[in-house]
Amino acid sequence: MPGMIVAPEPLAVEAGAEVLMRGGNAIDAAVTCAFVEGIVNPMNCGIGGYMLATLHLANASGGTGQTIALDAPALAGSMTTPDMWAAVSNGPNPEGWGFLVRDRVNYMGYSSICTPGAVRGLAALLARYGTISWADAIAPAARIARDGFMVGQTLTASWRYRARDPLLCNSLDCIEANAEARRIYLRENGEPFEPADMLRNPDYAATLERLAARGSEDFYTGELAKEIGRDLAENGSFVTAQDLAEYAMRNIRPLAGTYRSWKLRTSPPPHGGPTLLASLNILEGLDVAGMSHNSAEYIYQVSMALKAAFADRNPYLGDPEFGAVPIDWMISKERGAEWRQHIAAGRPIVVDYVPPEPPDTTHVSVVDRHGNCVALTHSLGSGSGVITPGMGFIYNNSMCNYNPMPGTANSIAPRKSRTTGMTPTVVYRDGRPVLVIGAPGGTKIITSVLQVLLNILDFGMSPSEAVLAPRFDCQGDIVTCQARIPRFVRDEVARRHPVAASPNSHGGMGLVHVIALDPATGKLTGGADTGAGGMALMVS
Numbered sequence: 337m338p339g340m341i342v343a344p345e346p347l348a349v350e351a352g353a354e355v356l357m358r359g360g361n362a363i364d365a366a367v368t369c370a371f372v373e374g375i376v377n378p379m380n381c382g383i384g385g386y387m388l389a390t391l392h393l394a395n396a397s398g399g400t401g402q403t404i405a406l407d408a409p410a411l412a413g414s415m416t417t418p419d420m421w422a423a424v425s426n427g428p429n430p431e432g433w434g435f436l437v438r439d440r441v442n443y444m445g446y447s448s449i450c451t452p453g454a455v456r457g458l459a460a461l462l463a464r465y466g467t468i469s470w471a472d473a474i475a476p477a478a479r480i481a482r483d484g485f486m487v488g489q490t491l492t493a494s495w496r497y498r499a500r501d502p503l504l505c506n507s508l509d510c511i512e513a514n515a516e517a518r519r520i521y522l523r524e525n526g527e528p529f530e531p532a533d534m535l536r537n538p539d540y541a542a543t544l545e546r547l548a549a550r551g552s553e554d555f556y557t558g559e560l561a562k563e564i565g566r567d568l569a570e571n572g573s574f575v576t577a578q579d580l581a582e583y584a585m586r587n588i589r590p591l592a593g594t595y596r597s598w599k600l601r602t603s604p605p606p607h608g609g610p611t612l613l614a615s616l617n618i619l620e621g622l623d624v625a626g627m628s629h630n631s632a633e634y635i636y637q638v639s640m641a642l643k644a645a646f647a648d649r650n651p652y653l654g655d656p657e658f659g660a661v662p663i664d665w666m667i668s669k670e671r672g673a674e675w676r677q678h679i680a681a682g683r684p685i686v687v688d689y690v691p692p693e694p695p696d697t698t699h700v701s702v703v704d705r706h707g708n709c710v711a712l713t714h715s716l717g718s719g720s721g722v723i724t725p726g727m728g729f730i731y732n733n734s735m736c737n738y739n740p741m742p743g744t745a746n747s748i749a750p751r752k753s754r755t756t757g758m759t760p761t762v763v764y765r766d767g768r769p770v771l772v773i774g775a776p777g778g779t780k781i782i783t784s785v786l787q788v789l790l791n792i793l794d795f796g797m798s799p800s801e802a803v804l805a806p807r808f809d810c811q812g813d814i815v816t817c818q819a820r821i822p823r824f825v826r827d828e829v830a831r832r833h834p835v836a837a838s839p840n841s842h843g844g845m846g847l848v849h850v851i852a853l854d855p856a857t858g859k860l861t862g863g864a865d866t867g868a869g870g871m872a873l874m875v876s
Contacts (some may be wrong), residue, residue: 337707338860341365342698342849344776344870347485348372351476352702355468356875362704363466364473365393366712367458369370369700371477374454374729375540376485377714379494379507379719380776381698383543383555384731386410386450387457387714388603390760392591392769393465394707402765403601403709407586408457409753410450410717410734413574416748421740432574444510445571448720448733451583451751452555456582460585471548478544481728484536487529489602490869495521495528510721510733517721521727540728541716556580560727567724574735579751586753588655590762593667595620598793599764605661606654607780608759612698614645617672618679625794630821633744638790639810639833640685642783644675646811653874654745655753661745687812697758697776701849703860704767709853711760711774713781757781757846763789768855773867776849777846783809784846788863792852799850799863799872807845818844843867 339356342632343349352369356362395401426436434443439526441447462473495508508528511517520537522528529535547554557580558716565577576777590601593613600616602609618641627634648666656663665671675781678685702708720733737755738748746755758778763771771792775781786809791802806820814834817826819841826835838844847865851872854860862872 337705339704340851341702341862342862342872344868345376346871347376350875353873353875360468362702362708362710366700366702366710367462367473373698375481377475377698381547381714382729383455384729385716386453388758389712391616392709399526403590405590407588408453411751414579415574416749416750418742418748425740442735445723446571448735449573449731450734451575451579455552456557472790472796474544474548478541481537482541484534487533487535488867488869489531490548492531514721515724537728544728569805602761605656606755610666611645611649611735611782612759613667615641618675621676632825635829638810638874639815640679640724643685644809647685651688653755699774699776699849701772703851709769711772711773713758713760713774759785770853773850775846775848780809781846784848790846799852799861803848803865804865
């Protein structure tokens, strides 16, 4: 069987593909790709962030193999308190990402940083399941950081985006507020890079080379950790050197569910998997394939299933180490049946609104010639803009996703993980993996992954057709449709539920990257979302 890798960043896909070509496995390729993504997509991911993975490990003796999951989340610093921003909270972000706090201190700067888990997570993936060395996995990213890469339109657009509300935070605001970020990510005239400009980051290269030589522990307990801890302490971060030294990944298992004849293994709380499974449970009792794809009826039914799943998610989903999550109830077939009856009766669905996290994340899906499968999602949130002098990488800004008001499932607490939409998933039929799927895009990951799954499983689309099809999103009071969904369809949906048109024909949703496997023939087909610049690359 050949191998395949799919991700939003072509240079990262190429680096992962080269690993597969040299005989590396899917885990080797995914980790290598992830390090390169941190260089070429620096506001969305990197070693200052966090990661989550769902893996299928093939059985060399011909058995069905096993599914595992690794979670290395961003954790609130030990100096945080549940009510520290209650008096300065400005409520949910009106543009839909996170919560607003006076002076944007939870979105940008040192106070927005959570303890990063990406280095620990990637190292664990490689050590437990990979075949190449840590240094070999890092080398392509270090080379690209040092030699430079050509800036693309997607990255440029992220720097130039300006929120309509002055209370909100933009990537460029974060960069402009930090001297190191300005030096690296702005041109000499103070303007962002343009498409086709070369961007070099030798400081990031040097940091990666230090990690390659000294090992991942240098980030948490070594000299690198001391330098990071000193900088964070001197600039008012809630993350301490002790938080780094005591950082531990979460011990998790993939969440199991079914949809018709397929089995799914996806991300557990506090991530997006429960909401994905809950939505599928509602739709399982409907003749989805009998509806015309993206008809008004289809959009309404899928949107109501999503809205119902979010109505259960928002009040209850949180870090299970800090409170009980009623997961068995949330993803039960009985709860799905209750919601179907509720929707069929036309009763209103009330969503306790919780704004989703920033969409600035990335993903990689990989399958190797042995049948190992990796769905890896990793992120910075939207990036704090903070760079410790001389290190080159941006820290996450995950504090923006905690509810600043105490007493909720997603309120702030020391060393707590906040809810995310990350939904790396492997789908099985007859015990064999048939789909490897995931996306960046905040909680729109969930709504987009759901639709691509329906496109493939119910409508028989190929992966490329499935990710190309127009999409919509519903997490509350509005169904938002991409511009390619016609007005006359939106108008018909609007007779039953409020609808809005997105300005985007492509993008503006989760960016789904999927690989389909034919267990009988070994054939692989991939789909890279057209809302970004990625690609699916086959490796013989």
